Amino acid sequence: MTWGWCRADGSSKTNTSAQPVKNQQAAGKMIQARGTRLFVKNWKVDELVPVVNKGLKGKREFDRGKKLFTETSCSLCHHFGRDGGGVGPDLTGVSGTFSVHDLLENIIEPSKEISSLYVTTVVWKKDGDVVTGWVPEETETTLSVMEDMLDVGKLVVVKRKDIESMKPSxxxxxxxxxxxxxxxxxxxxxxxxxxxxxDSTLKMFQ
Ligand code: HEC
Structure with a gap:
């Protein structure tokens, strides 16, 4: 997927009114959810790890973090406690599974290591069509492909006999x-x- 938004300096060619670029179909809902947030920086894992390790010692704002979980669209795909939803992995327990480095890497470079349950599949059909997405359901004769995680109700059903070849994306x-x-x-x-x-009572929030 490709994403577009205007830079804070208004340098986008397609849009001068500091609104997110709107024309990407698949990205449509995401961009709406992101509202009018402006581009700040192309953050890299290695520069953020030391900053985050230091910054988690105290004075963090739980409520702002929670609000950003929604504002940056995470909640569209991920559960956290009783919040959020969608079909991505539940993130409530990430503190037990990920180091700061691995957590940031999973957020900044999602394709680097894809959780095995969510590997997507590229399906080439005999008629030349290509369908790419997550396959939540398979039967002996069909595959159901979710092309857009934000439109979970929409599954493309492909008959196995129409498939030329397929491979993981x-x-x-x-x-x-x-x-x-x-x-x-x-x-x-x-x-x-x-x-x-x-838990908003942890030391990092004091
Ligand atoms: C369009 C849906 C979508 C959005 C939006 C999204 N994620 Fe994800 N996320 C996924 C899917 C699917 C996976 C599993 C595939 C993978 O590992 O890349 C995943 C994996 C992760 C993982 C690794 C979890 C694990 O158990 O392997 C983390 C951490 C994560 N996301 C954090 C975030 C954060 C933080 C945000 C918001 C800034 C966010 N995600 C937004 C769909 C999404």
């Missing part, structure tokens, strides 16, 4: 660049929220 269903509209402080609060398991 190397691209995650999770878009990259989701942190790029956040300032450093906001990333810290979002990560603190993710690592909190939902």
């Amino acid at each position: 190397t691209v995650s269903l999770m878009p990259d660049g989701l942190l790029n509209t956040l300032k450093e402080d906001e990333i810290l609060d979002l990560v603190a929220f993710l690592l909190s398991g939902g």
Whole structure:
């Protein structure tokens, strides 16, 4: 998937009114959810790891992290405690599974390591059509393919006898660049929220 938004300096060619670029079909809902957040920086894992490790020692804002979980669209695909939804992995327990480095890497470079349950499939059909997406259901005669995680009700059913070939895709269903509209402080609060398991009384929030 490709994403577009205007830069804070208004340098986008397609749009001068500092609104997100609207014409990407699959990205439509995501961009709406992202509202009018502006591009801040193309954040890299290695530069954020030391910043986050230091920043989690205290003074984080739980409520702001929680709000950003929705504002940056995470909640469209991920459950966290009783919030959020969708079909991506539940993130409530990430503090037990991921180091700060691995957590940031999973957010910034989602395609680097794709959780095996969510590997997408590229299906080439005999009529030349190509269908790419997550396959939540298979039968002996059909595959159901979810092309857009934000439109979970829409499954494309492909008959096995119409399939020429298929292979796993190397691209995650999770878009990259989701942190790029956040300032450093906001990333810290979002990560603190993710690592909190939902407990706002932890030391990092004091
Ligand atoms: C369009 C749906 C979608 C959105 C939006 C999304 N994710 Fe994901 N995310 C996924 C899917 C699907 C996976 C599993 C595939 C993979 O590992 O790439 C995943 C994997 C992850 C993982 C690794 C979890 C694991 O158990 O392997 C983390 C951490 C994560 N996302 C965090 C976030 C955060 C934080 C946001 C918001 C900034 C976000 N995601 C937004 C769909 C999404």
